[in-house]
Structure formats: structure tokens, C-alpha cells
Amino acid sequence: MGLFYPLEKAGIVNPRNVYYNLSIPILFEHALSRREGVLSSTGAFAVWTGKYTGRSPKDRFIVCDQRTEREIDWGSVNVPIEPDTYQKLKEKLLSYLQGRDLYVYDGFVGTDPDYRMAVRFINEFAYQNVFVQNMFLEATQEELACFVPQFTVICAPNFHAVPDLDGVRSEAFVIINFTEGMVIIGGTSYCGEIKKAIFTVMNFLLPEKGVLPMHCSANVGDEDDVAVFFGLSGTGKTSLSADIQRKLIGDDEHGWSDKGVFNFEGGCYAKCINLSKEKEPQIYQAIRYGAIMENVVLDEETRQPDFSDSRYTENTRVSYPIELIPNALIPGIAGHPRVVIFLTADAFGVMPPVAKLSKEEAIYHFILGYTSKLAGTERGIVEPEATFSSCFGAPFMPRSPVVYGKMLGEKIEKYKTRVYLVNTGWTGGPYGVGHRIDIDYTRAIVRAAIDGSIEDEEFYQDPVFKFLVPKKVGDLPAEIFVPRKTWKDPGLYDQRARELQGRFEAVMQKYKLSLE
Structure with a gap:
């Protein structure tokens, strides 16, 4: 099925290949062929996120405009960025995406139909498209046939900002624009930035509905x-x-x-440092095919995960669909x-x-x-x-x-x-x-x-x-x-x-x- 709502609406032109709502097995095949990670002995896909092994809160911004100026609690947590600064950085990001393969997933945030939000995720990495499929809610074929996103998230970890030129603090950035309905992420491949950015959007919008x-x-x-x-x-x-x-x-x-x-x-997106089958059996058993492990150390020969090894970070993570929890309410x-x-x-x-x-x-x-x-x-x-x-x-x-x-x-x-x-x-x-x-x-x-x-x-x-x-x-x-x-x-x-x-x-x- 093709895209009902064109990518040009998000400013994306001349991509190389656009892979739309691919199945998880095919996405894993892409991720393996692109050497984005390796398969572990449990069946989970293991990746390493490099310098950024956790959220980078000082690199997150919200566009300050008429929509947000009086509604946001501005300060060291909610840091404002000017619309012009955002637009210039977004244009550079969109230029970077030309000629590149993109993975697109259309889905929903919010299980209650009365309050859910339609979101389009556009990823540079195939495995991050698995992540968003794990973490967010699937649209039916009928819904995809007329899907119009209320928010769009563009995530390009290999695109790095230049702080002195782009008005941000480092090569990594997460910027939310409520007026435009857009989140742009670059310079970091930590999956938590995608998840938390769109939840921040929900946390801003829902009180207006009494939620x-x-x-x-x-x-x-x-x-x-x-x-x-x-x-x-x-x-x-x-x-x-x-x-x-x-x-x-x-x-x-x-x-x-x-x-x-x-x-x-x-x-679910669970911490797994020192994870044990005895203490946390449900999480332990969910780390299998379909799951993604971030920064978990693997044995070089057996690819067995060592959940006690924190050489990369204490913030080792695993993402898995809630269906892998036996007693999940769905x-x-x-x-x-x-x-x-x-x-x-x-x-x-x-x-x-x-x-x-x-x-x-x-x-x-x-x-x-x-x-x-x-x-x-x-x-x-x-x-x-x-x-x-x-x-x-x-x-x-x-x-x-x-x-x-x-x-x-x-x-x-x-x-x-x-x-x-x-x-x-x-x-x-x-x-x-x-x-x-x-x-x-x-x-x-x-x-x-x-x-x-x-x-x-x-x-x-x-x-x-x-x-x-x-x-x-x-x-x-x-x-x-x-x-x-x-x-x-x-x-x-x-x-x-x-x-x-x-x-x-x-x-x-x-x-x-x-x-x-």
C-alpha cells in the first residue's frame, strides 16, 4: 500500500527509496543488511547507540510562538527556540534526507479512540522503524487508506547539527513545533528521544480535553x-x-x-541492567524476536546478552510489543x-x-x-x-x-x-x-x-x-x-x-x- 498523505507535506522531496509500514521481519532484514545491529541469542535485535546512551535533556527545545508562548512552563526543562532558527535547521535536515532511504510508519498514540493522535514516523534507520512499531499503535488497512497525521516525527541520527551555526547546544537536537505538528530529531540514535518527544506532545494537548x-x-x-x-x-x-x-x-x-x-x-521500553529471570520474569521472557536491545553487552561468540555488564551504560534498554507480556490488557x-x-x-x-x-x-x-x-x-x-x-x-x-x-x-x-x-x-x-x-x-x-x-x-x-x-x-x-x-x-x-x-x-x- 502506498502513502495516502504524501511525504511532500512534511517537506521531504527526492528520497531514494521510501519503505512504508513494512512488516517487522522485513525491517529486521533491512537492518541486518545495513549493519545497524546484530541478532542476539534470544532472537532480540541488539544495537549500540554510540555517544548518546540516554536522553539528552539539554538538547531538547520547543518552538516558542503564538501557540505556545503563554502555555508552556518555560525554563531549564522547556527551553524555547525561535521559529526562524527551527526552520533553518529543519531545511538543512530535509536537504540531508534527499537521496536517502526512508522508513515510514503511520500509527496512533493513545488506546482510547476518543483521545488518540495519528502520528507519522519517518526514520533513517530501519531498526528505529521497528521500535516505533513496538511502541505505538497499529492502524488498520482501512485507516491507512485515508491516514492523515496530526503530528510527524522525523528522526535522522546521522545528521549532526553545528551548534555555532544552527542555534542549538550540540550536534544532537530534539525540537517540537506544536503549530506545525512536527518533531525533528538528529545527532542521536537513542530511541527514547522518539518516544518521549511524542509523549511530550500528548502531555501538552490532553489537558485541553480535560484529560x-x-x-x-x-x-x-x-x-x-x-x-x-x-x-x-x-x-x-x-x-x-x-x-x-x-x-x-x-x-x-x-x-x-x-x-x-x-x-x-x-x-514497553524497560531498563534491563542487572535483569534476572527470577526477579523480573515477564520482562526477561519478553526479550526475544521482535524486541530491540540498546547497548546491552553480548558475548562475542554466543551472542548471549550479559545484563550485568554496564560497560556502555547503566541505561541498557529493551523495547518490545506489549503482546509479549503474557497478561497484558489489550x-x-x-x-x-x-x-x-x-x-x-x-x-x-x-x-x-x-x-x-x-x-x-x-x-x-x-x-x-x-x-x-x-x-x-x-x-x-x-x-x-x-x-x-x-x-x-x-x-x-x-x-x-x-x-x-x-x-x-x-x-x-x-x-x-x-x-x-x-x-x-x-x-x-x-x-x-x-x-x-x-x-x-x-x-x-x-x-x-x-x-x-x-x-x-x-x-x-x-x-x-x-x-x-x-x-x-x-x-x-x-x-x-x-x-x-x-x-x-x-x-x-x-x-x-x-x-x-x-x-x-x-x-x-x-x-x-x-x-x-
Whole structure:
């Protein structure tokens, strides 16, 4: 089938060959013949992304024009770029694409037909066209026959910008133009840039339709008991939502409408450093034919992946269609969440493993977005670094955090949703002294939160953070629920806890008036 909507509409002229919505087997044949990667022993296709093994947030821009000038929360995260600067760089990119093979995929973002968006992906690499097929939603033949994209993403990793000439910061760039309905990406082959750019678009557009966009994973039990998990990369979103006892709705981005929760995507993009069959069986078993591994070290002879080897990056990744998760909910549409869980990897080691939040506390901690960036998720991060990422996804939330926070508060009040803050980080001391909380403990806590049994426990008020903390959960060691008791020096714990709470207050100061 040919393209109903011509490539010339995106400014692309004189390409060499245009491969449209090819099947995954044929795309893999192209990728192998072009030496874009190799086949691993599991059947997954392995690639190496070179210099950029994670997102490059300082190289992402949004075009500032009449559409966005007053709607975007401009600053160090949402960096403006002038329309003329964007146009000149785009013209150079389009010139570069002349005479080159292009891989085009037309599909959708958003499983709910009422809120989905038609997107065209134009890729220089064949394997990245597999990636977008894994991650986004397939159009039917009837839909392709009249497909008109609402947004177009052009990704050309081998095209490098010249910072001094092109008005950007490095050879890599990701630029979103909401007025034009276009994303251009160059200089980086890290697949996460494609995924997160189009999710940023959704996160900007959906509030206009009364839908809360969420950087979260979500699953559901047999009684339609939906749970959503907020958290930055590395905090456990993917691992904790992939529960064999529940159906996976999705692992990264969702919308919460008046009908319930729906997944943005049709696949998963999971971290796989230190992945084990015992700890994360669903992800482990999904790494087979159809999946793409990024920067995973392979044995030279057997092509067996070594998930413990971080020589290229801590941010090793695997992309796979959600159908490879045995208990995935397809399509990813479910009811209203009974439970919202905020995941934080506390590098200070002072947060309890779980706390119960009121509506006001939920809005506070949602906007605060405290966690630790983990090694490898962004360039330059080599060890956990405390950070505050509003809405647990500031790089992808272009509007003011207050907009999203107020929407969350309205939703949890309307649907009587319970909210918990869960620490998947350190206990017994800060990073380098204490140790990371056992994921099996976290899973037990999460299950107790979801089934409601945690509400049967006795709670105490944390003297520093003021939220309610259970004195125990099931048969787990009671001492972990009073983090002060896990430190060798309780006085040092008190000092560090007060320091962190002080940082909380300093960060939230600029939002205080807007929330009142």
C-alpha cells in the first residue's frame, strides 16, 4: 500500500527509496543488511547507540510562538527556540534526507479512540522503524487508506547539527513545533528521544480535553482495581507494574479521562541492567524476536546478552510489543484508579518504605516529584543524584506543574482514590552507606496498598515529613518502617531528614501561591 498523505507535506522531496509500514521481519532484514545491529541469542535485535546512551535533556527545545508562548512552563526543562532558527535547521535536515532511504510508519498514540493522535514516523534507520512499531499503535488497512497525521516525527541520527551555526547546544537536537505538528530529531540514535518527544506532545494537548496525562505505569486486577505508578526512570515503574497476578495496562504513559485510564502506547521500553529471570520474569521472557536491545553487552561468540555488564551504560534498554507480556490488557483501557502510587528512589535514605497521603499531600508530593536520577538515564549521571522532577516527569510535562497537580487533586477526590508514597531507594543510610530496599519488600507493600490490607495496619505520623506511616505491613521487618532505627547514628538521620524536608519546602515555595 502506498502513502495516502504524501511525504511532500512534511517537506521531504527526492528520497531514494521510501519503505512504508513494512512488516517487522522485513525491517529486521533491512537492518541486518545495513549493519545497524546484530541478532542476539534470544532472537532480540541488539544495537549500540554510540555517544548518546540516554536522553539528552539539554538538547531538547520547543518552538516558542503564538501557540505556545503563554502555555508552556518555560525554563531549564522547556527551553524555547525561535521559529526562524527551527526552520533553518529543519531545511538543512530535509536537504540531508534527499537521496536517502526512508522508513515510514503511520500509527496512533493513545488506546482510547476518543483521545488518540495519528502520528507519522519517518526514520533513517530501519531498526528505529521497528521500535516505533513496538511502541505505538497499529492502524488498520482501512485507516491507512485515508491516514492523515496530526503530528510527524522525523528522526535522522546521522545528521549532526553545528551548534555555532544552527542555534542549538550540540550536534544532537530534539525540537517540537506544536503549530506545525512536527518533531525533528538528529545527532542521536537513542530511541527514547522518539518516544518521549511524542509523549511530550500528548502531555501538552490532553489537558485541553480535560484529560490528565501521566508519566506512570498502570495495571489492573480481576475486579477492575486499577493501580497507577508514578516515578522517573529507574524507580521501579516497569518492574512493579509487571505483576504476574495482575494485567498490565502499560508501563510508561497514560491518560486519565472521565471514563478511566488509557495507555498511550502499544509496547514497553524497560531498563534491563542487572535483569534476572527470577526477579523480573515477564520482562526477561519478553526479550526475544521482535524486541530491540540498546547497548546491552553480548558475548562475542554466543551472542548471549550479559545484563550485568554496564560497560556502555547503566541505561541498557529493551523495547518490545506489549503482546509479549503474557497478561497484558489489550487494548490498554481500564476504569478509574483505586490506588495511586508515587515511587521515589530516595538517595538520602531517610524516607520510609511507604507513606499514606491525603489529597493535599498528594498534590504536594506530585508537584514536588522528589526522587534520584539513577546512573545512565541521562548523560553525565554516574551515581544517584537527588532531584526534583515535578509530576514525576518534568522533562515530558510542558505545562505548569500546578495545572497537572490540580487536575490530579480533582481526580482523586472525585473517584475516592487512595494515594501512597513508596520509597524504592535506600535504607540504613544514604547511597554509599545504606542499601537499596529489597524489591520483594516493595512488591509486598504495593500489593498491600492495592488490596487495601495496608489500611488495617496501625499508622504513626512521621515527625519530620508529617505524613502517616504504617508501623508494619504484613510479615515484613517492622524496623524498616521507622527509617531512623535503621541508621547507626540516629542523630545523623534526624539531621539529614530535616535537611531533605527543608529542600522540599524550598522547592515548593514557588508553587505555594498558585495552589492556594
